[in-house]
Amino acid sequence: MSQSELTLQVEDLQTYFYTREGAVKAVDGINFDVKKGEIIGLVGESGSGKSVTGFSIMGLIDPPGRIAGGRIMFNGTDLVKLPEAEMRDIRGKKIALIFQDPMMTLNPVLRIDTQMTEAILAHEKISKEDARQRARDALGQVGISSPDQRLKSYPHQFSGGMRQRVAIAIALLNKPDLIIADEPTTALDVTIQAQILFEAQKLCRETGTAMIWITHDLTVVAGLASRICVMYAGRIVEKGDIDEVLDDPRHPYTYGLIGSVPSRNKRGMPLYQIPGMTPSLLKLAPGCAFRQRCERATDTCLVMPEPQQPQPGREVRCFHPYGGGGE
Amino acid sequence: MQSGLVLLVMSLLVFVGVFAIGNPVDILINPDADQAEIERAIKALGLDKPMWEQYWIFLVNALQGDLGRSFVFNIPALQLIWQRMPATLELAAFAMFLAIFMGLPLGMIAGLKPGSWIGRTIMTGSILGFSLPTFWVGLMMILLFAVYLGWLPASGRGETVDLFGVPVSFLTLNGLSHLLLPAINLALFKLSLTIRLARAGTREAMLMDYVKFAKAKGLSNARVILVHVFKNIMIPVVTVLGLELGNVIAFSVVTETIFAWPGMGKLIIDSINVLDRPVIVAYLLMTVTMFIVINLVVDVIYSLLDPRVRLGDLKS
Numbered sequence: 001m002s003q004s005e006l007t008l009q010v011e012d013l014q015t016y017f018y019t020r021e022g023a024v025k026a027v028d029g030i031n032f033d034v035k036k037g038e039i040i041g042l043v044g045e046s047g048s049g050k051s052v053t054g055f056s057i058m059g060l061i062d063p064p065g066r067i068a069g070g071r072i073m074f075n076g077t078d079l080v081k082l083p084e085a086e087m088r089d090i091r092g093k094k095i096a097l098i099f100q101d102p103m104m105t106l107n108p109v110l111r112i113d114t115q116m117t118e119a120i121l122a123h124e125k126i127s128k129e130d131a132r133q134r135a136r137d138a139l140g141q142v143g144i145s146s147p148d149q150r151l152k153s154y155p156h157q158f159s160g161g162m163r164q165r166v167a168i169a170i171a172l173l174n175k176p177d178l179i180i181a182d183e184p185t186t187a188l189d190v191t192i193q194a195q196i197l198f199e200a201q202k203l204c205r206e207t208g209t210a211m212i213w214i215t216h217d218l219t220v221v222a223g224l225a226s227r228i229c230v231m232y233a234g235r236i237v238e239k240g241d242i243d244e245v246l247d248d249p250r251h252p253y254t255y256g257l258i259g260s261v262p263s264r265n266k267r268g269m270p271l272y273q274i275p276g277m278t279p280s281l282l283k284l285a286p287g288c289a290f291r292q293r294c295e296r297a298t299d300t301c302l303v304m305p306e307p308q309q310p311q312p313g314r315e316v317r318c319f320h321p322y323g324g325g326g327e
Numbered sequence: 328m329q330s331g332l333v334l335l336v337m338s339l340l341v342f343v344g345v346f347a348i349g350n351p352v353d354i355l356i357n358p359d360a361d362q363a364e365i366e367r368a369i370k371a372l373g374l375d376k377p378m379w380e381q382y383w384i385f386l387v388n389a390l391q392g393d394l395g396r397s398f399v400f401n402i403p404a405l406q407l408i409w410q411r412m413p414a415t416l417e418l419a420a421f422a423m424f425l426a427i428f429m430g431l432p433l434g435m436i437a438g439l440k441p442g443s444w445i446g447r448t449i450m451t452g453s454i455l456g457f458s459l460p461t462f463w464v465g466l467m468m469i470l471l472f473a474v475y476l477g478w479l480p481a482s483g484r485g486e487t488v489d490l491f492g493v494p495v496s497f498l499t500l501n502g503l504s505h506l507l508l509p510a511i512n513l514a515l516f517k518l519s520l521t522i523r524l525a526r527a528g529t530r531e532a533m534l535m536d537y538v539k540f541a542k543a544k545g546l547s548n549a550r551v552i553l554v555h556v557f558k559n560i561m562i563p564v565v566t567v568l569g570l571e572l573g574n575v576i577a578f579s580v581v582t583e584t585i586f587a588w589p590g591m592g593k594l595i596i597d598s599i600n601v602l603d604r605p606v607i608v609a610y611l612l613m614t615v616t617m618f619i620v621i622n623l624v625v626d627v628i629y630s631l632l633d634p635r636v637r638l639g640d641l642k643s
């Protein structure tokens with residue numbers, strides 16, 4: 001694969017929060033890449049470091065957090081090293097972010113047109129009227145009717161689904177190369193979720209925009225992403241083609257995640273639930289972080305497993321992975 | 328309707344209260360006067376009738392806009408208050424102006440940099456402003472700026488000019504110099520309050536998703552803070568300070584007394600000293616009316632600032 005086809009390449013990224021109790025290794029050495037126009041899924045339980053990954057790429061980690069190491073190559077530039085002023089030019093223009101809770105992401109006291117045009121005017125010297133025109137087109141693009149009227153509204157006048165469409169429209173305003181969608185449909189009901197997923201996919205296909213779709217819900221990415229990264233306790237434990245991972249999970253954590261999805265279970269069987277809880281990242285014992293919850297754990301797992309490649313394009317961080325569809 | 332009831336109850340309380348304090352005749356009338364003279368005076372003031380009748384007469388007159396004549400100055404109490412009101416309102420408005428225009432930026436800085444030395448200094452200052460008594464600070468200010476340094480005058484209004492027919496001090500240099508110390512004194516508490524509100528609001532807003540989202544759009548820090556954060560913290564600040572405006576007017580009693588500022592506050596203290604009942608009653612009714620009006624105005628401003636209230640759907 002040639003370098004130019006890659007929109008994003010995250011290499012050994014480490015983002016730590018230096019709290020009073022010690023360093024929280026929220027993201028601890030992750031590697032993944034996103035091709036032009038590709039949608040990849042970033043999946044894991046709550047607290048596994050997905051959002052921190054997204055914010056790291058945006059350069060929006062606030063103290064006491066800091067990117068402690070690694071590179072974030074975006075169109076050939078290392079964002080970690082980029083000065084804040086240049087990073088601001090990329091933010092919202094080349095990389096856009098969509099958040100989980102549409103109730104919270106729009107400023108309640110500013111009109112929609114203000115919140116949309118400012119996103120354009122921050123990056124381009126065009127007239128207010130032109131910016132408004134573009135905002136209107138973007139609203140139309142995400143399926144909001146009578147956009148002219150809607151521009152004059154305040155966020156509370158929209159439903160949750162509509163607000164998320166507005167947030168998506170804002171993300172699209174500057175035709176970014178990469179959109180990071182952080183659980184954008186979690187707060188929405190299933191029908192609206194399906195519509196938004198469909199539109200997101202269409203969009204990436206049409207515009208060549210790459211997308212990182214963050215979710216804790218495997219079913220959401222199943223029909224959407226081409227590849228998937230499964231995160232656990234700040235690390236990527238399994239990575240690969242979406243169908244391969246779903247049909248043939250290797251890592252015990254992925255295996256458990258898939259077992260806990262209703263539709264993939266045999267009818268009438270009790271739903272599998274991974275025992276235990278996500279460990280505290282503060283006092284992470286050495287060795288595999290999944291050890292306490294893992295059925296296959298042995299004494300070998302007392303040291304940190306390194307990623308292995310059971311097949312090309314596939315990566316598993318486990319000493320005793322499930323093997324090749326046998327189980 | 329409700330406001331009318333409040334006024335009625337107020338007037339009754341005040342009336343009874345002033346009755347309980349003492350008999351104005353003892354203070355007002357020359358002790359050397361003979362009995363006939365005293366009785367004539369009492370009759371003239373209407374003090375010979377029983378209390379409930381006096382109150383009834385007062386009520387009937389009040390409904391016609393007549394709150395009685397000052398025993399001391401022998402002019403209508405309302406007119407007396409009207410004359411003194413501009414001075415108090417000017418002092419209160421200037422104090423509020425200082426509190427808001429200094430308090431908002433200071434509070435926002437403290438909220439943006441809570442751990443820094445500047446943030447801590449601002450907060451220490453606001454704690455002092457909260458805890459030191461107004462009269463003590465006033466006296467210290469007089470001591471320092473008027474007596475010791477001799478920079479600013481310590482009493483009176485100074486030169487005034489008419490603005491729309493109302494005398495004001497702040498438009499002349501001399502008047503402004505007279506206004507400064509009492510206004511700062513009166514502002515101190517509100518300033519501390521504004522700093523706290525602005526700081527708390529800023530800290531809260533900075534953690535909100537909409538601020539992160541605004542940053543994610545690539546906006547400059549200035550725009551995020553001055554538009555996104557500022558507009559949100561204005562809501563609590565305006566609401567609380569608006570309601571406090573009434574307190575500022577009421578509290579100006581202390582400041583006006585210390586700085587001999589010829590406003591309503593000083594008038595009421597003087598009137599209480601001589602039990603000039605019509606003035607006391609008129610002042611208190613006036614103050615209550617003012618509170619009611621201020622509350623109304625704040626409601627309107629509040630709904631202008633917060634679009635969620637404007638449309639009357641608080642549910643969402």
Ligand SMILES: Nc1ncnc2c1ncn2[C@@H]1O[C@H](COP(=O)(O)OP(=O)(O)O)[C@@H](O)[C@H]1O
Pocket residue numbers: 017019024026044045046047048049050051052053064065281
């Ligand atoms: N500001 C912060 N201070 C300390 N720890 C943090 C902070 N933000 C995130 N973390 C840590 O990072 C971990 C991962 O958080 P996050 O990326 O939000 O998880 P999720 O996968 O649910 O999006 C959390 O469990 C938390 O311990």
Ligand code: SF4
Pocket residue numbers: 251252253288289290291292294295296297298301305317318319320321
């Ligand atoms: S390394 Fe060991 S403990 Fe960790 S997931 Fe694999 S088998 Fe389980």
Ligand SMILES: [Mg+2]
Pocket residue numbers: 050051052182183
């Ligand atoms: Mg998250």
